[in-house]
Amino acid sequence: MKFHSTRNPAVEVSLRDAIRQGLAPDGGLYVPEDIPTVDPGDFADDAAAADTASRLLAPFFAGEGALSEQLPEICADALDFPVPLTELADNAWVLELFHGPTAAFKDVGARFLAACLQRIEAGADRELNILVATSGDTGGAVAAAFHNRPGIRVFVLYPRGMVSPRQEHQLTCWGGNVHALRVDGDFDACQRLVKHAFTDDALRARRRLSSANSISVGRLLPQMAYYAHSALRLRNHSDEPPGYIIPTGNLGNALACVWARAMGMRIGDIRFATNANRSVPDFLASGDWRPQKTVATLASAMDVGNPSNMERLRHLFPDFERLAEAFRADSVSDEVIRQTIRDGETRYGRQWCPHTATAVATYEQQLAKGRPGPWVLVATAHPAKFETIVEPLLGHEVAVPESLAGLLELPTRQVDIPPDYDAFREALLSV
Numbered sequence: 001m002k003f004h005s006t007r008n009p010a011v012e013v014s015l016r017d018a019i020r021q022g023l024a025p026d027g028g029l030y031v032p033e034d035i036p037t038v039d040p041g042d043f044a045d046d047a048a049a050a051d052t053a054s055r056l057l058a059p060f061f062a063g064e065g066a067l068s069e070q071l072p073e074i075c076a077d078a079l080d081f082p083v084p085l086t087e088l089a090d091n092a093w094v095l096e097l098f099h100g101p102t103a104a105f106k107d108v109g110a111r112f113l114a115a116c117l118q119r120i121e122a123g124a125d126r127e128l129n130i131l132v133a134t135s136g137d138t139g140g141a142v143a144a145a146f147h148n149r150p151g152i153r154v155f156v157l158y159p160r161g162m163v164s165p166r167q168e169h170q171l172t173c174w175g176g177n178v179h180a181l182r183v184d185g186d187f188d189a190c191q192r193l194v195k196h197a198f199t200d201d202a203l204r205a206r207r208r209l210s211s212a213n214s215i216s217v218g219r220l221l222p223q224m225a226y227y228a229h230s231a232l233r234l235r236n237h238s239d240e241p242p243g244y245i246i247p248t249g250n251l252g253n254a255l256a257c258v259w260a261r262a263m264g265m266r267i268g269d270i271r272f273a274t275n276a277n278r279s280v281p282d283f284l285a286s287g288d289w290r291p292q293k294t295v296a297t298l299a300s301a302m303d304v305g306n307p308s309n310m311e312r313l314r315h316l317f318p319d320f321e322r323l324a325e326a327f328r329a330d331s332v333s334d335e336v337i338r339q340t341i342r343d344g345e346t347r348y349g350r351q352w353c354p355h356t357a358t359a360v361a362t363y364e365q366q367l368a369k370g371r372p373g374p375w376v377l378v379a380t381a382h383p384a385k386f387e388t389i390v391e392p393l394l395g396h397e398v399a400v401p402e403s404l405a406g407l408l409e410l411p412t413r414q415v416d417i418p419p420d421y422d423a424f425r426e427a428l429l430s431v
């Protein structure tokens with residue numbers, strides 16, 4: 001299948017080039033030339049998530065030669081942890097996406113992208129250097145996904161003093177081909193250094209560079225798999241197709257759900273749960289797309305005022321009426337996030353991370369409005385990742401899952417650099 005830029009259908013590339021490039025050269029985002037449809041009847045209800053992924057994604061890999069033959073092993077490599085669907089209440093389930101190595105849903109996309117790139121790069125004569133600027137959450141998933149992949153090095157840049165100790169540990173515990181650079185500046189400074197490197201032709205003559213950010217189709221496509229996987233499990237549970245409630249920031253996770261439904265999966269209403277960053281709900285209310293300034297909230301991984309994937313959604317639904325029918329969006333305040341976390345244990349016997357709490361609050365609002373479901377609530381991270389927020393609200397410690405506990409015991413190492421391009425360049429070239 002071909003992929004083209006949201007800004008120009010004439011900018012057309014193969015999947016492998018879309019994955020290698022990340023962003024299209026005209027600044028647009030790559031989208032598949034069309035959304036293929038599948039028959040859910042061809043899928044087993046109880047297949048492993050990796051097998052469902054492999055069947056679902058096959059049409060996107062058609063014509064990719066060796067890469068398409070490797071799709072089953074790529075899916076097995078990326079989805080080597082469970083994605084359980086657990087019952088929350090009558091007619092409501094939680095899709096738990098936090099059982100990967102860094103305990104958040106970004107593990108799925110990052111691991112799939114890494115598994116693809118490793119194979120795409122297999123014949124290359126020089127190493128590929130992946131540059132990632134992170135404000136804390138994404139960098140860990142990317143570092144974990146690329147750790148020990150032959151032919152690939154990773155440089156993770158993060159702002160000194162602005163990530164939590166547990167987050168910092170997940171950025172700096174890898175060693176080997178993963179290099180953690182602690183920048184004496186803020187996240188924007190980290191991002192500036194990475195952007196500068198991509199424009200430095202002299203550097204690019206010496207080092208092959210790539211990125212692994214969330215707009216890559218290599219991260220988006222595999223996210224469809226867990227929607228298909230869970231929808232198939234619920235196939236015989238109710239006459240109504242289940243609605244999905246998805247904690248949403250940059251709209252990557254939510255877009256994958258919209259795509260999975262467009263492919264023919266049995267998914268009903270789709271509701272995006274946002275935090276106080278209201279650009280998407282305001283757009284649906286007014287019809288006017290106005291990105292807003294980002295505001296800081298408790299659900300920090302969703303603090304996005306100008307979500308990049310809106311460009312893909314608007315490309316899929318050029319007509320506003322159709323777009324506004326395709327999904328709903330609700331904004332959840334920090335106060336409601338706090339209350340939802342506090343109530344989680346008494347109401348359901350569960351602990352929520354602040355992001356997942358936005359979906360739970362939205363679900364409770366839907367019940368109050370007389371919409372009984374069936375609902376699937378997407379849980380995007382383990383609460384132990386955000387212990388500084390969750391523990392004071394619950395009044396006790398949150399148990400750390402085994403995979404995360406293992407990482408927290410590893411020794412850490414980072415290189416300190418000033419927010420200065422020459423220092424970054426030197427660090428890059430010294431490896």
Ligand SMILES: *Cc1c(COP(=O)(O)O)cnc(C)c1O
Nearest residue numbers: 249250251252253301355380381
């Ligand atoms: C990234 C992230 C989100 C938001 O996902 P998007 O794809 O950016 O909408 C939600 N929750 C957690 C825990 C995240 O890390």
